[in-house]
Amino acid sequence: MESVDWGFVLEQTLIQALGLNAAVYAIAAIGLNMHFGYAGLLNFGQAGFVAMGAYGMGIAVNQWGYPVWVAVLMGMLFSVGFAVLLGLPTLRLRADYLAIVTIAAAEIVRLVARSTALRDITRGAEGLNEFIGPFREFNPFNPSATYGIWFVQYRGNTFFAVVIGWTLAALFVLITYLLIRSPWGRVVKAIREDELAARALGKNAYRFKMQALIIGGVMGGFAGMVDAIGKATVQPDFFGAALTFFFWLVLILGGVGRVWAPIAGSILYWGLITFVQNTGRQLVDNGVIRTTIMDTNQIDQIRFWVVGGALALLMVYRPQGIFGSREEMALDAR
Amino acid sequence: MEMPGRPRTAMLFVAAILFFLLPTVAAFAQDSENVATRITVEDETGERVPVEGVAITVTDDQGNEVGAGATDAEGVFMLEVPEAGTYQLLLDDTTLPEGVSLTNSDRNPATVILREGQTGATIFALTSGDAVAAGGGVTLRQIAQLTVEGIKFGLFIAMAAIGLSLIFGTTGLVNFAHGELIGWGMLMAYFFNFYGLAGVFGWMASWPPPFGGGVNVIFAAVIAMVLGGALGWLLDAVIFSKLRARGVGLISQMVVTIGLSLILRYFFLFGFGGSPRFYQDYTAQSAIHIGIIDITPKDLVISGLSVLILIGVGLFLIMTRWGKAMRAVSDNRDLAESSGIDVQKVIRYVWVMGAGLAALGGVFDSLAETVRWDLGFRILLLVFAGVVLGGLGTAFGALVGSVIVGIGIQLSTVWLPTELKNVGALALLALVLIVRPQGLLGRRERVG
Numbered sequence: 001m002e003s004v005d006w007g008f009v010l011e012q013t014l015i016q017a018l019g020l021n022a023a024v025y026a027i028a029a030i031g032l033n034m035h036f037g038y039a040g041l042l043n044f045g046q047a048g049f050v051a052m053g054a055y056g057m058g059i060a061v062n063q064w065g066y067p068v069w070v071a072v073l074m075g076m077l078f079s080v081g082f083a084v085l086l087g088l089p090t091l092r093l094r095a096d097y098l099a100i101v102t103i104a105a106a107e108i109v110r111l112v113a114r115s116t117a118l119r120d121i122t123r124g125a126e127g128l129n130e131f132i133g134p135f136r137e138f139n140p141f142n143p144s145a146t147y148g149i150w151f152v153q154y155r156g157n158t159f160f161a162v163v164i165g166w167t168l169a170a171l172f173v174l175i176t177y178l179l180i181r182s183p184w185g186r187v188v189k190a191i192r193e194d195e196l197a198a199r200a201l202g203k204n205a206y207r208f209k210m211q212a213l214i215i216g217g218v219m220g221g222f223a224g225m226v227d228a229i230g231k232a233t234v235q236p237d238f239f240g241a242a243l244t245f246f247f248w249l250v251l252i253l254g255g256v257g258r259v260w261a262p263i264a265g266s267i268l269y270w271g272l273i274t275f276v277q278n279t280g281r282q283l284v285d286n287g288v289i290r291t292t293i294m295d296t297n298q299i300d301q302i303r304f305w306v307v308g309g310a311l312a313l314l315m316v317y318r319p320q321g322i323f324g325s326r327e328e329m330a331l332d333a334r
Numbered sequence: 335m336e337m338p339g340r341p342r343t344a345m346l347f348v349a350a351i352l353f354f355l356l357p358t359v360a361a362f363a364q365d366s367e368n369v370a371t372r373i374t375v376e377d378e379t380g381e382r383v384p385v386e387g388v389a390i391t392v393t394d395d396q397g398n399e400v401g402a403g404a405t406d407a408e409g410v411f412m413l414e415v416p417e418a419g420t421y422q423l424l425l426d427d428t429t430l431p432e433g434v435s436l437t438n439s440d441r442n443p444a445t446v447i448l449r450e451g452q453t454g455a456t457i458f459a460l461t462s463g464d465a466v467a468a469g470g471g472v473t474l475r476q477i478a479q480l481t482v483e484g485i486k487f488g489l490f491i492a493m494a495a496i497g498l499s500l501i502f503g504t505t506g507l508v509n510f511a512h513g514e515l516i517g518w519g520m521l522m523a524y525f526f527n528f529y530g531l532a533g534v535f536g537w538m539a540s541w542p543p544p545f546g547g548g549v550n551v552i553f554a555a556v557i558a559m560v561l562g563g564a565l566g567w568l569l570d571a572v573i574f575s576k577l578r579a580r581g582v583g584l585i586s587q588m589v590v591t592i593g594l595s596l597i598l599r600y601f602f603l604f605g606f607g608g609s610p611r612f613y614q615d616y617t618a619q620s621a622i623h624i625g626i627i628d629i630t631p632k633d634l635v636i637s638g639l640s641v642l643i644l645i646g647v648g649l650f651l652i653m654t655r656w657g658k659a660m661r662a663v664s665d666n667r668d669l670a671e672s673s674g675i676d677v678q679k680v681i682r683y684v685w686v687m688g689a690g691l692a693a694l695g696g697v698f699d700s701l702a703e704t705v706r707w708d709l710g711f712r713i714l715l716l717v718f719a720g721v722v723l724g725g726l727g728t729a730f731g732a733l734v735g736s737v738i739v740g741i742g743i744q745l746s747t748v749w750l751p752t753e754l755k756n757v758g759a760l761a762l763l764a765l766v767l768i769v770r771p772q773g774l775l776g777r778r779e780r781v782g
């Protein structure tokens with residue numbers, strides 16, 4: 001038996017690199033790009049925005065029985081509300097304070113969502129599972145058939161979410177592109193470069209930063225909604241702090257401050273992770289790596305080493321990422 | 335860091351907690367040779383009382399009975415299972431004491447999946463029939479007890495917070511890997527407590543402890559603190575001093591600490607496994623009564639030690655040349671440098687001291703609770719809360735802030751469900767930033 005079935009590994013890698021997860025991460029990272037790449041906001045709570053979108057939409061269907069479009073609106077509203085709550089106290093503060101508060105706020109969202117106190121609304125640690133029905137009615141694809149190109153195939157229901165995901169990602173890239181080229185975008189970038197100078201020119205830095213936080217946050221919310229539609233479930237522990245770090249790696253891998261780079265970063269990230277994981281698993285299953293050294297569970301942990309290592313090394317040696325531009329990264333607080 | 339030298343018997347242990355007025359952290363008993371279930375009831379003073387005679391039956395996935403028994407006078411039921419696999423644990427609820435029942439009877443039998451050489455755990459949540467009736471009023475005794483618990487926890491946080499705050503003060507770096515410095519200390523203490531160096535170097539097995547076998551947790555804690563300091567030295571020498579020399583920005587450095595934190599944390603999970611464990615010494619202690627407070631002797635000792643160590647650190651910072659230099663660099667780096675202080679050397683010492691203290695804080699906290707791979711990350715945000723509350727960059731502010739956070743967390747359980755107690759602390763963190771961004775002891779400066 002061959003030690004690694006490369007055909008299978010390649011197939012899995014491509015399926016993941018172009019699949020639901022990659023689309024969700026790309027959308028969230030486009031939002032993060034708006035925050036960090038253009039407005040210079042150190043948002044380490046993007047997972048909280050994603051959770052807000054997913055829960056807002058899920059609860060609207062589950063709890064209040066709203067139609068799909070209203071539910072999506074609720075998801076957006078939840079994200080906006082979270083952005084305002086988060087921005088009001090912190091946007092006047094130094095950048096690293098924002099980092100600490102956003103990471104704490106995202107944890108608050110997760111802890112509250114999984115608490116038994118809100119069990120009637122959020123279904124506690126079990127998460128929301130019954131909201132998917134109305135969304136499936138819009139699915140033009142046959143759930144029992146598979147769709148795709150070549151051997152990259154997805155089941156109908158997943159393919160529906162994959163299509164929505166990549167469409168939204170493209171739309172958000174376009175929106176970001178137009179916004180950044182607009183006068184609004186130039187002010188936001190000016191604030192990132194030198195907030196004092198921008199304020200001296202009479203720009204209300206606080207308001208522009210808040211707007212950027214809301215726009216990027218709503219994009220994050222859409223990432224959560226796409227994820228919920230694709231997986232037909234909303235699990236509170238999915239939105240842990242680690243998720244935010246993955247979005248950051250996707251952003252930095254692609255290149256901060258390049259509108260389309262998060263998409264490239266997400267495809268690369270999921271390709272890399274899946275490749276490492278599947279190759280490792282096969283090496284263990286086929287006895288090339290003995291289980292006394294590591295088992296398949298431990299292979300899964302290696303991906304975090306890859307993520308952490310890549311994040312640190314990129315930040316030091318190529319902070320602009322693969323496709324980023326150096327001048328957009330002329331950012332450092334203080 | 336795979337822990338070798340373990341008996342290859344798959345082990346199985348179950349912890350059952352009785353949630354009374356004061357829900358507590360799971361009490362796990364573990365022995366390297368046996369499978370153990372420890373079932374305790376907590377009375378209204380918060381003391382855990384072992385429950386004798388609770389019958390438990392263990393079956394494998396084919397439904398064959400592997401063993402059965404009842405908890406003994408210590409509330410312990412032990413069973414060694416022949417091999418890894420999936421096991422069902424059925425608790426006979428007719429043998430529970432009167433007024434105590436399973437919170438969720440769907441979870442009985444509980445399923446435990448065991449991997450070779452690893453320890454499986456499951457929890458039976460139990461409820462006392464009286465809990466609802468007695469839940470109304472808050473007694474002074476309860477407040478006092480919670481305050482003591484809070485001070486204790488706050489002291490552990492403070493040990494880590496001082497380092498975090500000083501590293502920020504001297505370098506401007508927000509160190510998200512500080513949680514892993516806490517976790518590193520805890521794991522090293524556990525490692526030396528259980529295996530000694532022979533855990534890594536098998537040929538040392540015949541040597542005396544700490545080389546060949548496990549040492550008492552007190553010595554293990556000292557070793558852990560030294561190794562914690564060593565890790566701090568290493569991180570600064572190999573990574574952060576280089577980054578400073580390269581002129582890498584602070585935000586970039588902060589992202590580097592996040593990457594570092596991921597690597598270290600999952601390295602811990604890789605070596606240690608996901609199940610919580612206990613140190614070999616001082617696991618099951620009954621509380622002693624001091625006035626209206628109940629506290630276990632080990633908690634009393636480690637709290638006292640924390641106070642002594644923190645006083646020592648305070649005196650070091652106020653009285654000694656190096657301590658003064660650290661505060662000077664933290665206060666105004668350029669001024670300190672121009673008055674002849676070797677800033678890079680001071681920063682190196684701050685890393686060593688901060689990491690050593692964080693390691694010790696991790697040992698203490700895990701002694702009071704359980705050893706688990708992600709403990710550091712779990713309390714990192716609370717450490718941040720303490721540091722921000724006290725004022726980023728101040729050593730004494732971190733101390734005060736942490737103790738307030740600790741007390742706040744415990745006292746909030748009077749009004750909030752226990753699972754939300756950390757939410758209160760994190761909300762406090764946000765609130766402080768609105769009202770007083772420089773923290774309690776911080777100096778007012780332009781922050782935006």
